[in-house]
Amino acid sequence: MKSAALKNTRLVVALLAAGAMGGASVSALNALHGSATAAVAPAPAVVAGSGASTAVALPDFSRITEQHGPAVVNISVTGTTKVSGESPLAQGDDDSDSLAGEPFFEFFRRFQQGPGRQGRGGQQEVPTRGQGSGFIVSSDGIILTNAHVVRDAREVTVKLTDRREFRAKVLGADPRTDVAVLRIAASNLPVVTLGKTSDLKVGEWVLAIGSPFGFENTVTAGVVSAKGRSLPDDSTVPFIQTDVAVNPGNSGGPLFNARGEVVGINSQIYTRSGGYQGVSFAIPIDIAVRIQKQIVAHGKVEHARLGVAVQEVNQTFADSFKLDKPEGALVSTVEKGSPAEKAGLQSGDVIRKVNGQPIVSSGDLSALIGLAAPGDTVKLDIWRQGAAKSLTARLANADEKFAQTASRKDSPSQGKLGLALRPLQPEERQEAGIDSGLVVQQASGPAALAGVQPGDVLIAINGTPVRNIEQVRSVVAKADKSVAVLIQRGDSKIFVPVNLG
Numbered sequence: 001m002k003s004a005a006l007k008n009t010r011l012v013v014a015l016l017a018a019g020a021m022g023g024a025s026v027s028a029l030n031a032l033h034g035s036a037t038a039a040v041a042p043a044p045a046v047v048a049g050s051g052a053s054t055a056v057a058l059p060d061f062s063r064i065t066e067q068h069g070p071a072v073v074n075i076s077v078t079g080t081t082k083v084s085g086e087s088p089l090a091q092g093d094d095d096s097d098s099l100a101g102e103p104f105f106e107f108f109r110r111f112q113q114g115p116g117r118q119g120r121g122g123q124q125e126v127p128t129r130g131q132g133s134g135f136i137v138s139s140d141g142i143i144l145t146n147a148h149v150v151r152d153a154r155e156v157t158v159k160l161t162d163r164r165e166f167r168a169k170v171l172g173a174d175p176r177t178d179v180a181v182l183r184i185a186a187s188n189l190p191v192v193t194l195g196k197t198s199d200l201k202v203g204e205w206v207l208a209i210g211s212p213f214g215f216e217n218t219v220t221a222g223v224v225s226a227k228g229r230s231l232p233d234d235s236t237v238p239f240i241q242t243d244v245a246v247n248p249g250n251s252g253g254p255l256f257n258a259r260g261e262v263v264g265i266n267s268q269i270y271t272r273s274g275g276y277q278g279v280s281f282a283i284p285i286d287i288a289v290r291i292q293k294q295i296v297a298h299g300k301v302e303h304a305r306l307g308v309a310v311q312e313v314n315q316t317f318a319d320s321f322k323l324d325k326p327e328g329a330l331v332s333t334v335e336k337g338s339p340a341e342k343a344g345l346q347s348g349d350v351i352r353k354v355n356g357q358p359i360v361s362s363g364d365l366s367a368l369i370g371l372a373a374p375g376d377t378v379k380l381d382i383w384r385q386g387a388a389k390s391l392t393a394r395l396a397n398a399d400e401k402f403a404q405t406a407s408r409k410d411s412p413s414q415g416k417l418g419l420a421l422r423p424l425q426p427e428e429r430q431e432a433g434i435d436s437g438l439v440v441q442q443a444s445g446p447a448a449l450a451g452v453q454p455g456d457v458l459i460a461i462n463g464t465p466v467r468n469i470e471q472v473r474s475v476v477a478k479a480d481k482s483v484a485v486l487i488q489r490g491d492s493k494i495f496v497p498v499n500l501g
Contacts, residue, residue: 059205059258065219068260070190072209072253074159074216075132075145075168079152080125133210133253134158134182135192135262141166141184142296144288145252146267147173150180158184161217172295176303176398177237177370178267178283179291180252192254195261197284200224200240208244208266208280210253220245222280229281230363231268236303238367239281240264246280255282264288287371303398304372307338309493310362313350316497320462320484321350322386328352329365332486333493343380343393347486347493348463352388353381369395385463416476416500417483418445421458421469432457432488436467440487447485450498457488476500 134145143158150156156168166184173180200206207221222244229239240255246266255264264282271277294301310329311317318326328350334340345351351359354368355378372378374397382389420442429435437457440447452458460466461475461483476483482499 061207061219061221064207064256064258064260065209068190068192068254068256069209069217069219070161071136071192072161072217073134073136073143074211075134075149075252076157076159077128077130077132077150077153077155079128079154081128081152082125128152131211131214131249132251133249133266135209135254136189137191137194137292139187139189139191141186141189142171142292143168143182143184144265144292145180145182146265146283147175147178147180149252150182151175156182158182159216160189172299172301174291174295174301176301177287177291179265179288181292181295192256192262193260194285194289195257195259195263197227197240197263197286200227200257200263202226205258206242206244206263207256208246208250208253209256210246210250210266212245212247212249214249218250220250225279228361228363228367230361230366231281236366236370237283237287238363238370239268240284242280242282243278244280245276247276290371302374304369304374304376304395305339305398306365306369306378306393306395307335307340308345308351309333310351310365311495312362314497316482316499317350317484317495319480319482320497321348321383323350323383327358327360328383329359329362330484330495332495339393339396343391345380345382345391345393346384346463348384348460348484348495350383351380352383353379355379356381374398416445416479417447417472417485417498419443419447419452419458421472423468424457428457434459434488436465437488438466438469438472446498446500447496450485450496452485452487452496452498453489455489458485459488459493460486 130149132145132149134143136143150170150173153170156170157165158168159165164186166186168182168184171181171183202224204224205221206224207219209217209219212218222242224240225243226241227238229241231237231239240263242255244255244266246269250266253266254262255266257263263285265285265288266280266282268281269276270279270281291301308331311332313321313323313326313328313330315326317323317330331340331345331347331349331351334345334347351365353359354365357364357368359365359368369378372395374395376395378393378395380391380393382391419440421438422441424432424434424437424439428439429437434457437459440452440454440456440458443452443454443456458466458472461472462479463484464475466472466475479500482497484495484497486493486495
């Protein structure tokens, strides 16, 4: 299970089960066979207050459930996983806190069956059992689910609302987007109708149907809280955020709009407790359909790759780079040999559009690249040193290996920054893998408050490479109220916004 602890809050992102890990769910979609969408009659208008003049019409959730509920399935998964002999999972220790904050293991432990078998190397092979949700997208038995639901599964069973059960075959799974495709040997099955995530609006009513904690065909409703959310994990999915109650067992189940169309696959939650706390995330159906088509046609999925590491553009960065507003994806690292380097992208560039589509947050970039295919050509509108520029990149396969080092162009300053700097020695340049830069000997004032530390290597200011201390002083002297400095700490490089006061 993926998790992402937020500092000082123990807030974690929890996959809502994991195939053999308990509390799982499945989702299915069909790009080829969609049933006709039936109009959903709104419920009688509800007037807010006796003196109110505005009536609010609520969707009839019972109609959606009646029409599309039969296409939602329950998934049962059995399998095994290897854990260390010291793990509370292996020891059956339900009181251990060693895995606190990792809901994946909490769910795993909750559904654990039996003491496990001793494996090689001090590990034990622990039997696992999980339950989840899914939906049928093709009348001949194609079903979509989360990849984490069926991971390490030895046997997957699909149960329909009419209580029939089928052994399912996993046609393929894509961990990068957390989408998997199943098939069962059946025909004339009920199917869901697919919608478009692009038509979904923030504040719109949505509902989930699934099997939270094994309670089959449970319906919960809420609204779309946000779109295009990036989560602190390796995923490039622009998630749909909702306040629909989603719990272990809903994972992989469908998210419907008020017209009865599937717009997402319920996948993750933000939680401090391991259970629902009002913040849920779904994979956009557009992405899931693209993954389904590739898996059905080729049995595998290929993802496009640009080859950059990016950061959010906050107000400080916008002021430093002379941007009219804090939007875009700030390039901190360019991989050598990547499409980005071949296209001429540099550290300090701000990517503002891809093929004419605006990049508001850095997550928008990964979402648009994720929807492209290897070999596609994309036009990048960027901002470099106070001027607009356009580049063209031909995307590579995400599985393609580039050089390990990255290309960069940047270095920081002293004076108003509050830094004591010295030039890099030849051996330090070689070890750091950079041509120029200044070593931070002491950090105080604005730079220290921004997080710059002694031992960091300062590479650039506001996208301008820095080669000596005088150049740093010159750049800072011309700066207004803030600067963006690029530093290297160990093997990592990151832009740091520094308010000069």
